[in-house]
Amino acid sequence: MTKLSVNINKIATLRNARGGDRPNVVQAAKDCERFGAQGITVHPRPDERHIRYRDVYDLKEIVTTEFNIEGNPTPDFLKLVKDVRPEQVTLVPDAPDAITSNAGWDTIKHKDFLTNVIGELRELGIRASIFVDPVEEMVEGAAAVNTDRIELYTEAYASGYHKNREEAIAPYLQAALKAQEYNLGLNAGHDLDLDNLKYLHDTLPNLKEVSIGHALICDALYLGLENTIQLYLRQLK
Numbered sequence: 320m321t322k323l324s325v326n327i328n329k330i331a332t333l334r335n336a337r338g339g340d341r342p343n344v345v346q347a348a349k350d351c352e353r354f355g356a357q358g359i360t361v362h363p364r365p366d367e368r369h370i371r372y373r374d375v376y377d378l379k380e381i382v383t384t385e386f387n388i389e390g391n392p393t394p395d396f397l398k399l400v401k402d403v404r405p406e407q408v409t410l411v412p413d414a415p416d417a418i419t420s421n422a423g424w425d426t427i428k429h430k431d432f433l434t435n436v437i438g439e440l441r442e443l444g445i446r447a448s449i450f451v452d453p454v455e456e457m458v459e460g461a462a463a464v465n466t467d468r469i470e471l472y473t474e475a476y477a478s479g480y481h482k483n484r485e486e487a488i489a490p491y492l493q494a495a496l497k498a499q500e501y502n503l504g505l506n507a508g509h510d511l512d513l514d515n516l517k518y519l520h521d522t523l524p525n526l527k528e529v530s531i532g533h534a535l536i537c538d539a540l541y542l543g544l545e546n547t548i549q550l551y552l553r554q555l556k
């Protein structure tokens with residue numbers, strides 16, 4: 320079974336646009352779960368342009384499914400996740416000024432750093448996942464730093480899907496098989512949507528979780544949140 324974790328960053332983007340509390344991020348997380356989401360993902364960025372650190376503490380109180388916190392493991396981020404202790408932390412190597420995540424870890428170059436951070440998370444009982452490009456050496460490097468899971472960065476798959484989906488998925492399948500060889504759990508995310516999700520799900524073996532935000536929240540504007548979550552869940556059957 321592949322779990323759907325809804326990334327609610329964009330709910331916070333909308334709230335922050337007016338400075339008030341509409342839409343309410345905590346209520347949105349509760350509603351996503353009520354409508355069938357099996358996890359809630361947030362990616363607090365240093366400038367707090369969408370999810371704020373305060374939101375993460377508030378969400379911890381109410382999330383009843385799997386809480387996944389993504390981010391670059393700066394000292395502030397590590398303090399946050401150590402306080403909150405979510406089920407999963409996904410380490411993402413994004414620069415503070417990046418518009419969105421735009422690359423996976425170089426797991427070979429950052430081997431010592433990742434090994435230390437993952438060791439700290441695992442000591443606290445937090446599952447560690449690291450964001451990687453679909454490159455076999457990077458998956459091997461991920462296994463070497465003792466992570467529980469990897470999250471494949473699916474931007475290239477999503478942008479190539481309509482041109483040639485077999486070609487777009489090929490490196491992801493190789494990376495997924497490599498992960499299986501090393502007994503690493505497999506997650507995926509970034510730019511997944513109602514067009515490209517089913518083929519990814521049907522092709523990659525043992526895909527444990529997808530985290531989806533931008534397209535899902537855009538779809539919800541037209542289709543409603545409950546209906547949209549149900550449609551995404553249907554792609555994962």
Ligand SMILES: CC(=O)[C@@H](O)[C@H](O)COP(=O)(O)O
Nearest residue numbers: 328362389411419420508509
């Ligand atoms: C790691 C990843 O791919 C997602 O967290 C994505 O970056 C969403 O973040 P933004 O909502 O800030 O674009």
Ligand SMILES: NCC(=O)COP(=O)(O)O
Nearest residue numbers: 326508509510530532533
């Ligand atoms: N980890 C990926 C994620 O949480 C959502 O990415 P996107 O759907 O907003 O591109």
